[in-house]
Amino acid sequence: MDRAVNENSPSPDRTSNTASEPWTVRRILDWTTAHLEKHGSDSPRLDTEVLLAHARNCERIRLYTNYEDVVTEQERALMRQLVQRRANSEPVAYLVGNREFFGLDFYVDKNVLVPRPDTETLVIELVDEAQKLTNPSILDLCTGSGCIAVSAAANCHNAKFLATDISKPALEIAQKNATSNGLSNQIQFLLSDCFDQIPAGTLFDIIVSNPPYIPDAEIEQLENDVKQHEPRLALSGGKDGLDFYRRIIQQAGGYLKDNGLLMLEFSPEQETDLQTLFKATGKYTDVRVKADLAGRARVIIGQKLPILK
Structure with a gap:
């Protein structure tokens, strides 16, 4: 993601020596996982996968089958919003609007x-x-x-x-x-x-x-x-x-x-x-x-x- 999630968050461009590298699925997964871990998430990788899959409108498994895909600006913009809210402790289920329970999908x-x-x-x-x-x-x-x-x-x-x-x-x-x-x-x-x-x-x-x-x-x-x-x-x-x-x-x-x-x-x-x-x-x-x-x-x-x- 090519700019800071918020003013107080470290920009990936400042924390990486590969600022010109495209923001692929892999790169966003890695950066966001570290960011959410620092902000107290007890499941930062899972949170990141759920949010990015939501932003890309795909199943989580598709993140790994399309690991080197470049994420579009529209998808990155939505992801930035979601990550900022998650960093402020808003539940992932509220951010994506659903939670699986007993094999069924529930709006929450x-x-x-x-x-x-x-x-x-x-x-x-x-x-x-x-x-x-x-x-x-x-x-x-x-x-x-x-x-x-x-x-x-x-x-x-x-x-x-x-x-x-x-x-x-x-x-x-x-x-x-x-x-x-x-x-x-x-x-x-x-x-x-x-x-x-x-x-x-x-x-x-x-x-x-x-x-x-x-x-x-x-x-x-x-x-x-x-x-x-x-x-x-x-x-x-x-x-x-x-x-x-x-x-x-x-x-x-x-x-x-x-x-x-x-x-x-x-x-x-x-x-x-x-x-x-x-x-x-x-x-x-x-x-x-x-x-x-x-x-x-x-x-x-x-x-x-x-x-x-």
Whole structure:
């Protein structure tokens, strides 16, 4: 790239003895990787590949099959903008407008959290349980980008979903992702703060959620790309991070069928507190925890006790 990314960034022309060398794919990959590493990216090469592929409108593999191609001025101009924003900690997914999750493509922007690989553990457990049922009804609370409901629907064609969120922009993004993945016929969407707008008497086989769970005092300790760019509404779990869990665990019993399942993602250090919350209600049995691929506690599942008649 033939000029500095911003006024404070070192120009490649000043840091290289080959200033007259064309800006090929290879040269841009190498320079930008070093630049993003210096600015704190924990995956500078991957970030660079994703951004350059986006700027060139090609698949990442094409960067290496066309390694010595000279990048056009239009592509370099877009790349400079993207790199400057990434150097300011803006998430790559927001810069390119999408994130892959569970083998599907999701549109994301500043109104929703970027889907994380950890959440795939929750989807795996949800799909496993849903596939045991005939025409299951599933409620996804705090749906955000819709990644949980959409991914599960793609793997449970006989299931029907209701996905809720308190944020209208987030709900619109979830609807967009359901449509783009061809699953809008399986998923309904409702603007609601948890259960508030769900009609009384509506019962589900499974309720699932990845609610906000960061303690408020810890938000400022998060990485810059999270605390500066991702929506605080989707992060803040109250003083101890458990506000949403208390509400959901207490209220879910009124919306679950007998023997229905409540499935929640959580941060590993919250395991003991969540076990206590489930047991304290007296409404659940067979409370169990599932680990993610790294072996950390990630998903808690409780089965609603049948109501004695």
